[in-house]
Structure formats: C-alpha cells, structure tokens
Amino acid sequence: MHQSIIKHIESHIHPSAKDLQLFQEVLTEVSVSKGNFLLKPGTHVKHEYFVVKGCLKAYYIDAKGGRHIIQFAIENWWIGDFDAFYNQIASNLYIEAIEDAELLSLNYDELQKIYTEAPIFERYFRILVTKAFVSQRKRILSTQEKNTQERYLEFCSAYPHIEDRVPNYDIANYLGVTPENLSRVRKKQKS
Numbered sequence: 001m002h003q004s005i006i007k008h009i010e011s012h013i014h015p016s017a018k019d020l021q022l023f024q025e026v027l028t029e030v031s032v033s034k035g036n037f038l039l040k041p042g043t044h045v046k047h048e049y050f051v052v053k054g055c056l057k058a059y060y061i062d063a064k065g066g067r068h069i070i071q072f073a074i075e076n077w078w079i080g081d082f083d084a085f086y087n088q089i090a091s092n093l094y095i096e097a098i099e100d101a102e103l104l105s106l107n108y109d110e111l112q113k114i115y116t117e118a119p120i121f122e123r124y125f126r127i128l129v130t131k132a133f134v135s136q137r138k139r140i141l142s143t144q145e146k147n148t149q150e151r152y153l154e155f156c157s158a159y160p161h162i163e164d165r166v167p168n169y170d171i172a173n174y175l176g177v178t179p180e181n182l183s184r185v186r187k188k189q190k191s
Contacts, residue, residue: 002052005104008076012127019118026110032056032097039081039095045088047105048080049073054101055165058093059173069174072098072159072166078128098166148177149185 005027009015015023030049032038038049038056051073058071058079070093073079081091085108115122135158142151155175156163163171163186172182 002104004052004076005050008050009124013120013124015118015120015124019120022118023114023121026107026114028105028107030103030105032101032103034097034100037094037096038079038101038103039091039093041091041093043084043091045081045084045091046108048078048082048085049103049105051075051077051079052102052104054103055098055162056095056101057098057166057170058095060092060094067173069170072162072170072174074159074162074165082129082132098170143176148175148181149188151175151177152182152185152189 005024006020009020009023027050030038032054039045039058041060053075056073056079057069058073058081059067059069061067071079079095081093081095083089084091084093088108111121111125138154142154146154152171152175155171168182168186169179172179175182
C-alpha cells in the first residue's frame, strides 16, 4: 500500500505491524479525473478518502444557488462528507477533483470492524476529528475577526503552495471574500 498513509498514521499513533496490516487490507485505491465528482448530494455515504495525490474541493450549494467551499484536500489529507459518513445519512456535499487525484477509500462498515479488531485506530480517527473540529472553529473565528490579508496568510499556512493549484475564485470563495479583493491581497503579498 502507499507509504504516505502509513507515515500519516504513524505521525499520530503507533500501531503494531498487525494492526497496520489490518487497516491497509480494507483500503481501496480510487482515481478521480480533474473536473469529475467523487461525491454529489443525495448520495448515501459509505466511504471517506485519503488523498495520495491531487487536489479536491468539498462544497455545498445553498437555497439561492450560491456555492460555498468548506474544504480543500491535498496530499495526506482526508476528505469526505464526514457528517453523512459518521451518521450514515445522505450527503449534502459535492466533492470535485481540481486535479487528477489518487485516493485511498475507507468503507464505513470496514472501519467499524477495524475499531473492534485494532482499537488503536479509534484513537487515530479521534485525533483527526478533534483536529478538524479545532480547525473549523479557528476558521469561523478568523472569518469573524480577521481581514482578507490575515485570512489569506492563514490559508497559505494551512495549505502550503495550494495557491498555485487552486483557482483564485475558489480560494476567494473559501475565504468568504470577492475574487477581486483576494487578487489585490495576493498582488500586495508578492510585491
């Protein structure tokens, strides 16, 4: 299996070789071409995904037709509709490949078996969920308290080098600013 997932796991927990083998056995390789969807609203969510290569975005469309990007995922990040996955409900999100992507898919039922057979992975996913929760809270506070430049710098810190991989209008959408405002900030940063 891919070394990137092993390194990611071992940076958070220290599973035995047997536990790691059990986990690797339930992962499935998935490829998604640029512009294609990994997930659409209304889909019953049975998987979450680890990004081996590529870049994806998760977003929803509000009642007025406005698109709201809630997450980007690059190498060594997990992506999915986590609410739908953990609660086994229909998705509200689109997940679209910004670049050709290679992923590792983890099935919900297999994950439940792993929790029983290799309980250390409950700790791994608890750590990831806690980090995601803290990150979301920081993002909400940032949107309420910080200007565009400060939010952009935080974004660049969280997603190193992604500004070269993601269109300006997607970054602006994620930050909750206009593309024009973000362009001004980016030009100012480069000078």
